Amino acid sequence: MAKDKKKKDKTKGDAKAKKKAAKAKTAAAPVAAAKVKHVSPLAPARFPDLPVIAGVRFASVAAGVRYPGRTDVMLAVADPGATVAGAFTRSSTRSAPVRDCEAKLKKPAEATSGLAILVNSGNSNAFTGARGQVSVDEICGGVSATLGLPGERIFTASTGVIGEPLPHDRIVASLEALTSALAEDGIEGAARAIMTTDTFPKGAVATVETEAGPIRIAGIAKGSGMIAPDMATMLAYVFTDAAIPQPMLQRMLSKTLGGSFNAITVDSDTSTSDSVMLVASGRGVAISNGRSKEARAFEAGLMDVMRDLAHQIVRDGEGATKFVEVRVTGAASDADADKVARSIANSPLVKTAIAGEDPNWGRIVMAVGKSGAEADRDRLAIRFGDITVAENGWRAEDYDEARCAAYMKQPELVIAVDLGLGKGQATVWTCDLTHGYISINADYRS
């Protein structure tokens, strides 16, 4: 109970800070600022209870990178034997830490030593020229000296404003405090330290039962705007106590991306910092055969955690008031289904109609039409929830606008499109586009 109380107080504190920030710039967006300070109405009731992952410890501190009065650096350290996999944005302007992680994972170092992940919020260290890598090197050097780890096993990420030099000295100066704060139960604090415009910290958990015993998976993520991941998303870190060789771990991570972080979009904008990393501490169940029952069970649990975190990012989409699942079936191919689903999920006109609780299926027709996928007006069927709104090239015969308008008032919606052409299918998750998004982004320098 005491912990819950503390959590609530913190959330309130964040809300206050945002209120202050919003007030400072009212000239640019005077009208909807009132919406910005709330925790997303789509947020889970509370942060989940995450299990201890044996062999992994976490810490977070307030290093003063940019935000006053809150934690902004997190450190995760895994004991020797841990393996690590990662996936990153394909943006051609991706950040210095992303490029550094990519290089280190291209030829992963032996797991004989421990490994560390350090993440700061408030500054993305992207488009910072040659200084970017200098900052990464300074931080990795500091972590290496403090924890006695080889540089190749130290990974960093930075999220926040683009194009400002990262004050890495403040992070290096906080390393002693971080190290002494390392604790097995520090993961929730880590989730809070990596937030930027997020209105709630994001955590997810799965426990997979196998014949050899349970496998624990715990993950955290951040993300709210600039969400249209390409190979990965904003930042997500998932930890398991299983023992999994690195190449297999990388394959498993890659397999779950398509149905999780690569299937969400808030605003069609792709971050320069998107990173997801998966650490297997090796203390628990050993998986050595990728086709074993244990491997398949682990993959299912991993997918649950990854998708849960991805959904939470959409639920915290900037200004979001609706969580929307766009399901496309009957396409000529999966690729075509994906095109249609993203065209709908990214359409400003579809997203504003959802914000207005208007069952404006004409805009769905428009989005199908512009997608570039094969489509035939007369085979197309559109459903909102279980209400068929259009089929056979026109409004459904028994279409009931009032019933559909009532459905649109729900906070969670399903828009289903069947193209009637083949077996291709795809699902994408998104949110609505509201005054809140405009208020946040006409003010916040990201």
Place this chain on the structure above:
Amino acid sequence: MAKDKKKKDKTKGDAKAKKKAAKAKTAAAPVAAAKVKHVSPLAPARFPDLPVIAGVRFASVAAGVRYPGRTDVMLAVADPGATVAGAFTRSSTRSAPVRDCEAKLKKPAEATSGLAILVNSGNSNAFTGARGQVSVDEICGGVSATLGLPGERIFTASTGVIGEPLPHDRIVASLEALTSALAEDGIEGAARAIMTTDTFPKGAVATVETEAGPIRIAGIAKGSGMIAPDMATMLAYVFTDAAIPQPMLQRMLSKTLGGSFNAITVDSDTSTSDSVMLVASGRGVAISNGRSKEARAFEAGLMDVMRDLAHQIVRDGEGATKFVEVRVTGAASDADADKVARSIANSPLVKTAIAGEDPNWGRIVMAVGKSGAEADRDRLAIRFGDITVAENGWRAEDYDEARCAAYMKQPELVIAVDLGLGKGQATVWTCDLTHGYISINADYRS
């Protein structure tokens, strides 16, 4: 002067109607509705004086298709001898009138008879099943009977709500009134009759001097949201008194699309009704050789008119407060430059930063990165107007944030990106993304 007065009164009337419509749905978007009723701050001072195009007459009436108390159908009739060309959206869910026009222009009828173009606003006759073509046939049949023209020379367009059956009987019932109102100087009335969420009527003019005498070109257009044309845009009709054979006219039209209607975007959404048509009445200068001085001069004048109309559509972009030119140079190819320009122009984060008058060049870097075009962080240069903000992979050395913030307060902005790789270039015009866009589109059923 009397004419100007009348124009202003009409604008007021539209504003009142919008106010009423906005009031009816205040629940969905209570905060920024006040913005919606204005004429765009980017509107030209007044509708231009359009010359009479010999051999072409115009009329408009209030047929009551959807909007009360305003004109909503326009008719343009050209005398025998006129040629006509067209370009239309490639949307797979394009409207019945678009499909009908495409079919008629695939094998254009002889110019021995006159031709007619009838356009209604308030209903797009898109996704209306088999009824869609029935409505087109009824209207064309009515025009044919009233004016004595063959069906193949009658073209229609519809713009407005998608998926509602078009009350074509109201349009057919207005044909007598339309025909008797036909007048050489009716083009401004026609421009007003085709408006939907437009806040001002759009007209453009060019007079091309040739050795054989002047060629007059006059055009009108409508468009405000759902603007990301693909081969054409919302609705535009351009008329000239030149005599130009149909195949040459079609080629000339196609050549000007890339630098006009296909180079604008308001919200990345592509309409199901996009149509542009060009009519040459044949009463004036004859152009028979596509490479002649006259042909080149005409093409330049046509481009001026097309681009002027396209810019006016952006200036009337839903909720727009800034007119933005995105210039990309130094790309590996023109196609790459176009990808980068559109990625910037369609980015919600770039567009909201512009709305907030924030010189947030980090978001430009993001948009370049996600575009899929070849880019090298260290060769990239970004300018706002003549202020270099970023180069050599980082903020420009003499970058002055205050100067740049002052520049962002202008209503017309240039964002220039040089990729430093090759000779590819592209220019795209767009507007900002504001609370006004959300208010209009969370309420308006399009």
